[in-house]
Amino acid sequence: MKLQELAAKLELKCVTQAFDKVVSGVYISDMVSDVIANAKPGDLLVTVQIHSNVIAAANLVDICGIVVTQGKLPAEDVVKMANKAEIPVFSTNLNRWQMATRLYEAGIR
Amino acid sequence: MTSEPAKPRYEMVNVRTGHVIVEHDGRSRAVRSYFSSEPSPPVEEYWEGVHVWKHWGTAQSFQFDVLDHATGGTIAYNELLGLLYYGCCQEDSAIRQIGELAHENRISIYIAITYEAPDGTPTRLARDKLVILNRLFNDRLQASKKKVLILPDLFDLYKTMSYGQIMIDFGLTSMEEGR
Numbered sequence: 001m002k003l004q005e006l007a008a009k010l011e012l013k014c015v016t017q018a019f020d021k022v023v024s025g026v027y028i029s030d031m032v033s034d035v036i037a038n039a040k041p042g043d044l045l046v047t048v049q050i051h052s053n054v055i056a057a058a059n060l061v062d063i064c065g066i067v068v069t070q071g072k073l074p075a076e077d078v079v080k081m082a083n084k085a086e087i088p089v090f091s092t093n094l095n096r097w098q099m100a101t102r103l104y105e106a107g108i109r
Numbered sequence: 110m111t112s113e114p115a116k117p118r119y120e121m122v123n124v125r126t127g128h129v130i131v132e133h134d135g136r137s138r139a140v141r142s143y144f145s146s147e148p149s150p151p152v153e154e155y156w157e158g159v160h161v162w163k164h165w166g167t168a169q170s171f172q173f174d175v176l177d178h179a180t181g182g183t184i185a186y187n188e189l190l191g192l193l194y195y196g197c198c199q200e201d202s203a204i205r206q207i208g209e210l211a212h213e214n215r216i217s218i219y220i221a222i223t224y225e226a227p228d229g230t231p232t233r234l235a236r237d238k239l240v241i242l243n244r245l246f247n248d249r250l251q252a253s254k255k256k257v258l259i260l261p262d263l264f265d266l267y268k269t270m271s272y273g274q275i276m277i278d279f280g281l282t283s284m285e286e287g288r
Contacts, residue, residue: 033171036192037124041249056194059217060246062253081196084212 003065010102012090016082021064026103028096032057046099050074052081059085069096117248123174131166141225144172175245188232193220215255222267231267
């Protein structure tokens with residue numbers, strides 16, 4: 001499924017430029033090292049982290065996008081870094097569990 | 110007829126979670142760090158030769174080995190503390206400027222930061238291990254047009270970088286500090 005199509009379906013707020021990519025899976029984690037070790041290229045990362053290192057890890061693994069939960073918003077420099085790395089970042093007021101169920105309902109496996 | 114994409118030669122295996130322990134000796138002002146796989150990171154003060162090492166900080170981290178599917182052998186990366194993304198460095202730093210130039214060619218620069226040896230001197234990641242590390246991450250980017258270039262710490266960044274800048278895990282509160 002296309003990322004922007006999924007974002008529209010789940011009413012995610014895009015806080016970066018809208019780079020459209022294909023979502024091939026989901027990885028939920030708040031640990032940078034866990035993302036590097038276990039996430040797969042094309043995964044959509046669901047996290048509560050808004051630190052710049054999350055962008056660095058997502059770029060290394062070729063994550064297709066990041067959904068930041070619980071209404072958190074990354075700082076301007078982090079948004080700038082994400083735009084540069086062409087990693088779209090979305091924000092939602094849902095928590096990670098709620099987000100996971102919505103993604104499953106949307107057909108992402 | 111289409112064929113399956115080739116399986117990458119290298120694979121990250123034996124991922125071990127633990128902590129980066131940072132210690133300092135107040136008298137000599139020496140600072141060093143090491144990886145501990147103990148469930149509870151050690152915080153005790155202790156003597157070692159002329160040094161009295163005191164606990165200074167802890168961050169969650171991990172270590173891993175790389176499996177070479179061509180030979181069946183594994184390569185340990187115990188000296189690797191973490192990877193530093195150029196975008197996390199100061200705007201006027203040399204590595205940031207090099208990184209910006211590389212980015213124009215869709216290359217993302219990372220620096221391999223290593224632990225200090227027990228005497229406080231930096232350890233170096235051997236060139237062949239760096240080559241494998243680059244291959245490991247780039248082979249995972251098969252569907253992407255971008256490339257990753259992991260460089261050795263030629264700039265001695267380990268002396269000046271904070272652990273918040275290096276891709277190791279801080280506690281959630283620490284990671285969000287100042288944001």
